[in-house]
Amino acid sequence: MTHLLEIENASRRFGGVLAVNDVTAHVDEGELVGLIGPNGAGKTTLFNLISGFTPLSAGTVRFAGTPINGLRTNRVARLGISRTFQNLRxxxxxxxxxxxxxxxxxxxxxxxxxxxxxxxxxxxxxxxxxxxxxxxxxxxxxxxxxxxxxxxxxxxxxxxxxxxxxxPRFLILDEPAAGLNDTETRELAAFIKRLHGQGLTIMLVEHDMNLVMSICQRVLVLATGRKIADGPPEVIRQDPAVLEAYLGVDA
Amino acid sequence: MSASKSRPQWVLPVLIGLLVFAALPAVLASFDRGYFYQIANLALIFVLLSASMHLVTGVAGLLHLGHAAFYGVGAYTAALLTTKLGLGFTWTLPLSGLVAALVAFLVALPTMRLVSIYFAVATLAIGQMLYLVMLNWVEFTKGPNGIIVTKGLELFGFSLSGRLATYYTVAAVVVLCVVAIGRLSHSYYGNALRSIREDDQCADAMGVRTVRLKMEAFTLSAFFAGVAGSLWAHMTGYISPGDFKFSESILILAMVVVGGLGSLPGAVIGALLLILLPEGLRGLGDFRNIMVGMVMFLSILFLPKGLLGEVSALRLVRQQLGAAWRRTDNGIGIGWR
Incomplete structure (x- = not known):
């Protein structure tokens, strides 16, 4: 069984900081996956690794079986990965x-x-x-x-x-709800669900949990560059590691 | 892509066609002074230069500071083909364009990955290099003495060197080229080029082959500049390196900026303004240069987008200068992509 997107042991180092640390994950055709994590967890970096914006330090990313490491951004885009930007561009x-x-x-x-x-x-x-x-x-x-x-x-x-x-075959939305009020966010959620209903594979990168929890089938959680959880929203909501990352239980 | 729906699309082209091919020649013929013909032809050639600059700077957003050098390459190609091989205008016209485009393509290969201001500086250097070649390679280009172009305008042996015939030939070539540039810049291809001007990283993420498209825009604009050079060489019958120096590049850039970056009609109007205004102000003597400077200064101050532009010139320059200091994601290769 091959996945549409396969991320294997992906790492990205910026100077002394490991922004993404040994992340392995996958997305299947037709899924609506959320990627969440607190500020600075490495969500946007992982996203940039997938879209070819930033080269990997280690590991591989495969899209529909094709390794996309080192491909130019526009080549990755033409393979079928399309994205939006967090800070509207x-x-x-x-x-x-x-x-x-x-x-x-x-x-x-x-x-x-x-x-x-x-x-x-x-x-x-x-x-x-x-x-x-x-x-x-x-x-x-x-x-x-x-x-x-x-x-x-x-x-x-x-x-x-x-x-x-x-x-695209795969659409990645980078913090689409940022800066929207509650009504607008609800409209957006309905819209994303509709797109997904038409058979589009979507990944939603979000800072805020609510939108992701309400519409995604599966949620990946990053904290300090590592994947700490991966599962359906109801499981993620109770995952102690996730709660700790978000609420800072330890200390 | 949006067109005004209030009047049929053919009205404006027909009016411009009548003006260029009927009204203006009639006026010129009624005065019948060589000086007026000269001004009209010069204005037309600069319309073409400005339009070709519009493609690379106005649409694709590449700050090009060496455009006059490609105009010079075209002119020298025409002059040398005429004096050394005895070819006429019929052949030198396309060949000048092709040689200028080839030179542009070759210099673009190493420079096109440079971003923003580094690219602008590279084009400045390329322009100077080509100018110095024209000036100093005396055995080939006759250096500062220039070249007398022995053949006037002709088409398949049929001489077009009379005053009116010259005007019509120049006008026909310029109009044809400007229409071609219009098709290039007002198409989906033009939109892809515009997206590079607006945000090249984002364009890249949309699948636009940014480097390749920049090369194409640069090469195509050099082609049209080369064609303008061939017109100039055969029209005046004498060329020298001084016609293609840095200040000419800046003059062409000023035309595009005054007319409005990204607008082809703007580029045309800018060229007419900056050629005809100094001539009209001849009575003011040396003050006329100050007047031209004032026009440019005031247009940037009060019309930041030029007369008809899509982008403000200051914004484009700020974006270009700013990018030089912007940190790249991967830490390496600032100024290089």
Whole structure:
């Protein structure tokens, strides 16, 4: 049985600090997995290791059987891993439509000759994907708006739309609920569940437990760079190691 | 991708076509002074240079400080092919573009992984190197004496060197190239280039092959600059290294900045403004340079995005300078990716 994503003994050292220390984990096709941990646990680093942003110090990461160590970020993206950013990184001086089209054109590359002589088929495929992604997040009515002019909550959905336009096999959301109020978080949770319901494999990296516990099938817990727990939410909630990490029981 | 729906899309191109190919030549012919033709042709050539700079700096966001050198490579290619091999404009036009693009491609290979300000400095150095080659390789380029280009504009042996014919040839080539640049920059390909300008790491995570696309933008813009060089060489009949020095690169950059980074119409208007304004202000003598400086200064101060731009020039520069000090994740290779 091969997993969609396999992380084997992954480590990442920054100077003297082991940000990720010998983590082994996996994600199966069709799962909705949460990755949680207190501040500084190494969540974002592990995430960056998976998306190819940061090279591994040791270990391997395999996606659909292909080792992705040392691959360029854009290559990893084209293999089917798509992500959003914790500190929103939309393209501010581009329209909403153009923002999302970048995700589509990234995975369906259009060359200069296509642009010059108009390969209509390719362009149609890109625009189709772009509209579909905009529709999925409900931003079609602001397609011509400049991304910088969108309110914060909308920009989150814009990032998700851009990731969806890549038609990924695996979507990683980095702290999608950060900065959202309770209502917005509930809407987001419903939206993520809907995406998952359509068969997309999703990993949710979150600082806050509630969202993860309410929608994820399985939860990975990191603390100080190590994986300390891995299981369904109800088990994680009672895991003494997790409670200790979050509440600091010992001392 | 958004287009205004209030008027049909063909209206503006037709108006511009009428202006360039009917109204303006009529005015020029009615005055019939060589000086006016010269100004019109010069303005058109700089429109092309500015448009090609728009592709690399305005759209792809690469701060290019050596663009005039590729213009020079094109001009020297045309001049040398004419004087040494006896080729005419028909051949030198595409070949100048291709040679300039080839040189750009070769220098881009080692420099394209440099980020931000390091890239800008590298283009500055490349521009200076090419300029010094033109200046000092006397046996080949005739150095500071320049080269007299013996053949005027022609197409398959049919001479186009009359005043009006020259204007029409230059205008036709420039319009064709500007349309091509427009197609490149207003397409999904252009959007991928824009995403690099906006946030190249993020573009990378979206699957955009950032290094390759930057190379393409740089090479394509050099191609168009080379074409402009060939026009210039055959039009004036004499070229010298002084036409392609650093200050010309800055002039082209200023056109793009004044017009607005990321906007092709802006680049065109910027070029017209910075060529026609100094000519119009000739009566002011040396003060005209101060006036041009004032225009640039005021445009950055009061129109941070230029006349029609997508990005503020200051923001782009700040982003570029800032990146030099930004720490990279893996600790190694600041300034290199």
């Amino acid at each position: 939309v393209f501010p001086n581009m329209s909403v439509f153009d923002n999302v089209s970048v995700g589509a054109v990234g995975t369906l590359p259009q060359g200069p000759l296509d642009a010059l002589f108009g390969a209509a088929k390719r362009a149609d495929a890109i625009s189709e994907r772009t509209w579909a992604a905009l529709e999925a997040v409900g931003l079609t009515h602001v397609a011509d708006e400049l991304a910088a002019n969108l309110p914060y909550g909308r920009r989150k959905y814009l990032e998700i739309a851009r990731a969806l336009a890549m038609q």
